[in-house]
Amino acid sequence: MNGKKVLFVSSELVPYLPESPVSKMSYETPRMVNSQGGQIRIFMPRYGNINERRHQLHEVIRLSGMNLVINDMDMPLIIKVASIPRERIQVYFIDNEEYFKRKATFTDENGELFADNDERAVFFAKGVVETVKKLNWSPDIIHVHGWMASLLPLYLREYYADEPLFADSKIVTSIYGSSFEGNLNEALSQKIAFDQIPEGPVEILKTPSYNNLLKIAVDYSDAVILAAENIPDELQEYINNLQKPVLPYVSFQEFEEAYSNFYNTEVLKS
Template identity: 80%
Template sequence: MNGKKILFVSSELVPYLPENQVSLMSYEAPRMVNSNGGQIRIFMPRYGNINERRHQLHEVIRLSGMNLVINDMDMPLIIKVASIPRERIQVYFIDNEEYFKRKGTFVDKDGNLFQDNDERAIFFAKGVVETVKKLNWSPDIIHVHGWMASLLPLYLREYYADEPIFADSKIVTSVYDKGFDGELDSKMQDKVAFDGIEGSKITSLNTPDYNNLLKVAVDYSDAIILASEEISEDLTEHISNLDKPVLPYVTFQEAEEAYSNFYNTQVLK
């Protein structure tokens, strides 16, 4: 991975959120690349339950200040940054008071999905791309983790199709087991279509459940990693019908060698 640029875009990341499969691998994968001579950038949402003082987040004024249009609404984009000290890894946080100031990550105090999770996902995808453009940093690989990041492949290949900075970037999506129960807002497809993305390309979002969000993600990715031992039959079948490189599930202990080989021999071939 020496010298390769890899952009990691994740729903969750330790040490900022509790440990689970997504947050642990979202930390471990960039750590592996970093220790093997690769260049990395990590992006995640700045949820309201992240302790800014403890983790020393601070706003990057030169990257903030843009408005993103979400379903015909202007939403200010704020960029914050922090470092994971023991690894010397910098993390960029996509923030907006309307979408991310609340104390929950994905659900309210009663355990119900936030009504605007779909808009938060659109905002996150656009926010990442616009910030990377400002950084003028052209990644060789863009690696997506977690359902809140699942719209990024679609937006890169459709909405930002003509952006030269991503012309040679390869997209990898890690697929985990179920990320949430139920469905996002029933008008999600319309909100994505508002950005000029043809309805025929996002028919899965008619029913915006976890599996269908991930189907959209893998459809617009160049390669796929099965990041959980058990993945739903529906998703497994969908992936098997795609003519794309797939890394089968490997244990945490095997991940460093397996991911590195997959990046080098299957994604960057």
């Protein structure tokens, strides 16, 4: 991976959120690329339950200040950064008072999904792309982790289809076990249509379940990694029929060699 540029876009990341399969691999994979001489950028949402003082987050004024249009509403984009000291890894946080100030990640105190999780996912996808554009940083690989990041491949390939910075970027999506029950706001497909994205490819999002979000992500990815032993049967069957590289699940002890080989021999050459 020496010299390769890899953009990691994740729903969760340790040490900023508790350890989970997504947050752990969202940290370990960039750490691996970094140790092999790759150049990395990591993006995640700045949820309100992240302790900004303890983790020393600070706003990057030169990157903040633009508005993103979400369902015909102007929503200010704020960019914050922090560093993971022992690895010297910098993390970019996508922030907005309306979407990410609340002191929780995906659900309220009763365990119910936030009604605006759909808009949060659209905002996150657009926010990542607009920030990378400002950085003028063209990644060789874009690796997506977690359902909150699952709209990024769709937006890159449709909404930002003419953006030259990403013309040669390869998208990889990691698939984890089922992450939430029920559906996001059923108006999601209409909100995506507002961005002039064709209705046909996102017809499936009229039922915005976890499985359907991940189906859209893999449809617009160049390769897929199975990051859990137990993938929902519906998703597993869908992935089995893909005509693109798929890395089967490997244990944590084996992931570094497997992921590195997959990047080099399958993703970058696909």
